[in-house]
Amino acid sequence: MQPNTDNVFNFSAGPAGLPKAVMEQAQAEFVNWNTLGTSVMEISHRSKSFIKVAEEAEQDLRDLLNVPSNYKVLFCQGGARAQFAAVPMNLLGSNTKATYIDAGYWAESAIIEGRKYCEIDAFDAKTTLDGKTAVLDAKEWVIDKDAAYVHFCPNETIDGIEINDLPVTDKPIVADMSSTILSREIDVSKYGVIYAGAQKNIGPAGICIAIVRDDLLDLASDVLPSFMNYKVLAEKESMFNTPPTFAWYLSGLVFKWLKAKGGVKAIEQINREKAALLYDYIDSSSFYKNGVHPNNRSLMNVPFQLDKPELDGEFLKQAEQRGLAALKGHRAVGGMRASIYNAMPIEGVRALVQLMEEFEQQYA
Amino acid sequence: MQPNTDNVFNFSAGPAGLPKAVMEQAQAEFVNWNTLGTSVMEISHRSKSFIKVAEEAEQDLRDLLNVPSNYKVLFCQGGARAQFAAVPMNLLGSNTKATYIDAGYWAESAIIEGRKYCEIDAFDAKTTLDGKTAVLDAKEWVIDKDAAYVHFCPNETIDGIEINDLPVTDKPIVADMSSTILSREIDVSKYGVIYAGAQKNIGPAGICIAIVRDDLLDLASDVLPSFMNYKVLAEKESMFNTPPTFAWYLSGLVFKWLKAKGGVKAIEQINREKAALLYDYIDSSSFYKNGVHPNNRSLMNVPFQLDKPELDGEFLKQAEQRGLAALKGHRAVGGMRASIYNAMPIEGVRALVQLMEEFEQQYA
Structure with missing residues (x-):
């Protein structure tokens, strides 16, 4: 029996399958986008045509997640692993500590990278319930009183673990939502920073979304590379450096597809x-x-x-x-x-x- | 008269036009690549199919530039502006100084970012010759004897200036070749690091090539984000974090196109x-x-x-x-x-x- 490639269901963890309708549209307009006679990836990111794409993508994402107006939506490069460094370098300010909730592979990876920048109080939230892996109730999570922020990963792609709670804290909550963003309703106003690599629920690999509360924009380390600086990205509308324009465009198509789905x-x-x-x-x-x-x-x-x-x-x-x-x-x-x-x-x-x-x- | 969009010649400075044959191939196999029934951007970067793409792209680039075996070829994220920070953070070691040759907008931008990490001795190489803008002969460039490396930008995209000389020095030479790479023959063995954002002569925006001499891989700063660390990227074959797979694939097609052109x-x-x-x-x-x-x-x-x-x-x-x-x-x-x-x-x-x-x- 030959493999079926006519109607494939793609269960890849990431880079993951994108909506079929989006891929077909992108293919149809691949070499002649917007009647320009070129691809969307062959025009300046500063052209009117592309800026419209960029702005619509941002607005559609804001609509989908009901992002409050005191949050910036940033289109970053480097994926979630870049954010593992960007978060402490952007948020610590004069603080030297942060609390990370650990419930799986990706939370642990964020802890390893974060320890280059601060003292991390890692709280192991994994437990066993009825013989199965579970996560302790958030009320039991111990959060350092001097922590600049509390980081957690609400969905662990490898372990198959989802955390439906939020840390109980007055510190800014930072969430790596790479594999959960846009999959269920969230209240963005409860978070300080939400970030998500695109390659699961957003678009192709090579772009990462960060949603950052305004009051957290002024704490950056002097040695933070400018292209990772939330304030620089906010001021330059995510175009301090040439953005990955095709990934941004395709993410925008996914947002429109999702809006059309309800x-x-x-x-x-x-x-x-x-x-x-x-x-x-x-x-x-x-x-x-x-x-x-x-x-x-x-x-x-x-x-x-x-x-x-x-x-x-x-x-x-x-x-x-x-x-x-x-x-x-x-x-x-x-x-x-x-x-x-x-x-x-x-x-x-x-x-x-x-x-x-x-x-x-x-x-x- | 309506604009002609059937046969467009695209003079964009970047993101720039890609070879028409490459774009047509990418369109044809956009939703069913390699008979997988999915796009190349919808498969794991660790799958055999993608690793073949990645390895061929690297080998083709090595062939095109005749890269010696004691150099690593890295596929990075963040564009050349990320390298403006990555270069000092990777190369300074215990040194605190670097010399940057300044002949235009991009060299200046690299200097501004670099000054976050070290003392930069910027040498203004611009001059006037017969009433026109020119660059001083490299023999006249003053290079600090304590510089960890010498940085220059051989082609200034905005100013339209090209430097055909190389710094006269025994320090590692670092070149931002974003808008000149693959346009003319170079001798890679003369450089310590060559880097180039893809969106001119390589592929779409969102990927950046770095070619790094082996002896420069052990000098990284403790606060360098791991995804920008040349040694980490070398050890993980540019897959420490999920790479921008579609941009990598498309760059590979461009390399094959260029090889076929001679x-x-x-x-x-x-x-x-x-x-x-x-x-x-x-x-x-x-x-x-x-x-x-x-x-x-x-x-x-x-x-x-x-x-x-x-x-x-x-x-x-x-x-x-x-x-x-x-x-x-x-x-x-x-x-x-x-x-x-x-x-x-x-x-x-x-x-x-x-x-x-x-x-x-x-x-x-």
């Missing part, structure tokens, strides 16, 4: 249906398992293991044959991982559950 | 013909002028002014009507600027010269 509230409902389909099937089966407690299961990234790991290869082979791509789990966790970001239609999840059922019947 | 030596000859066509016409006319001495005229960026600046708007209008796009000069210089990077065919320059002739006949 916005974050509507996509959240679909996301909950998609996740429930998958987790319910896993829980109903003894052939598959997911080690995360239902309180903290990710809406976006669903790792699961086969009861017989020696069949992983065969499962992946059959998945590929059905056009179910990129299901191999992260090497740190093993097994499978289905990333079901906004762009994944519910039909893709149904097709995956169907494969899982048939595979179970075949091999259980 | 490589740098062949394109240099075409570039010299293109530039000569334009400069010779300007010099033969009293209606247009270029203020740079022939010794230092840029092969890539040709600023020119009309004798009657009040006609600038009309010139640009007629240019647009002929599909000659983005000729407006930088606000710092005024008049026109024709950026004639590798992707600009000689027919585009001929069409521009024809317009200039006819416009001169109409208005002189």
Whole structure:
């Protein structure tokens, strides 16, 4: 049986699949955008045509997340890992401490980078509940009274863990939302800084969004590279340096697609249906398992293991044959991982559950 | 007369036009790359398929520039402005001084950023020769004996100035080649670090190449963000953080296009013909002028002014009507600027010269 490439459902954790309608539009206008006779990536970022793209993308994102007017929306380069350094360098001011909540791989990665810049009080929020991995209730998180800010990662892409709480604190809350942004409703006004690499729910790799509260713009370190300085980016409307224009344009198309779908509230409902389909099937089966407690299961990234790991290869082979791509789990966790970001239609999840059922019947 | 958008010659200084054949290939395989049923931007950067793209791009660039084996080729994020900070933070070590040669806007911008990290001895290399702007002979450049390195910008995109000399020094030479890389033959072994934002001669905005000599990889500052650390990037094969995969892929297609054209030596000859066509016409006319001495005229960026600046708007209008796009000069210089990077065919320059002739006949 030849792999199906006509109608692929792409479960990649990132860079992830983008909405099909967006990709088809981008392809249609790839070499002649806006009747200019060139691609959108071949024009000046300072041209009227591109500035309109940039401004619309920002406004659409503001609409989608209901971003208050005292927050700047910045389009940055370098991905979330750049923000791991940018956050302390932008926010510490004369302070020397910060608290980081640790519940997975990406929170830990932010801690490692952050320790180059300040003393980090890392609070291990992982626990075990009913034999499954869970996250302690936010009321139990210990936050240093001298912390300049509290950093956490609400969705752990690799571990498949989601935190639905917010730190209980009067310090600025900083969240790495790379794999959760735009997947469910949030109240931006509760945060100091939200950042997110684009390559899951926004656009292609190479652009990163930062949403920064105005009062946090004046604390930058003297040695912070200017292109990472939130204030510089705010003053220059994210064009201090040449921005990744094609990634910005494509992100803007994704925002318009999401607005047309009914916005974050509507996509959240679909996301909950998609996740429930998958987790319910896993829980109903003894052939598959997911080690995360239902309180903290990710809406976006669903790792699961086969009861017989020696069949992983065969499962992946059959998945590929059905056009179910990129299901191999992260090497740190093993097994499978289905990333079901906004762009994944519910039909893709149904097709995956169907494969899982048939595979179970075949091999259980 | 409606603007011509069927056959546009794009003179944008950057983001600049890319080779037409490359754009057409990218469009054709945009939603189904490599028969995967997805775009190249929708797959993991760690997948075998993408790693092949990444490795081929690096090898092709090595072939094109004849990069010696004791140099790393890094694919970075943040553009050349990120390198303005990355260079001192990577190279100073325990040193506190560097010499920067100043011959234009971008060299000056690198100096401003660099002064956050070290004491910069800026040598003003601009001079006047026969009433035109020129650059002092490199033998006259004064280089601080304690400098950790010597930085210069061989092609000034805005000023239209090219430096064909190299600093005379035993210090590592660092060159911002954003608008000259791959346009003419260079001897990489003479440099410590070469860097170049992609959006002129390489690919779309959002990726930046750094070519770094091995012995310079161990000098990084403790506060250098890891994603900008040459050693980290070298060890992680430019995948410490998720790279801008689509920009990397497209850059790879440009490298293959350039190899097929005969490589740098062949394109240099075409570039010299293109530039000569334009400069010779300007010099033969009293209606247009270029203020740079022939010794230092840029092969890539040709600023020119009309004798009657009040006609600038009309010139640009007629240019647009002929599909000659983005000729407006930088606000710092005024008049026109024709950026004639590798992707600009000689027919585009001929069409521009024809317009200039006819416009001169109409208005002189």
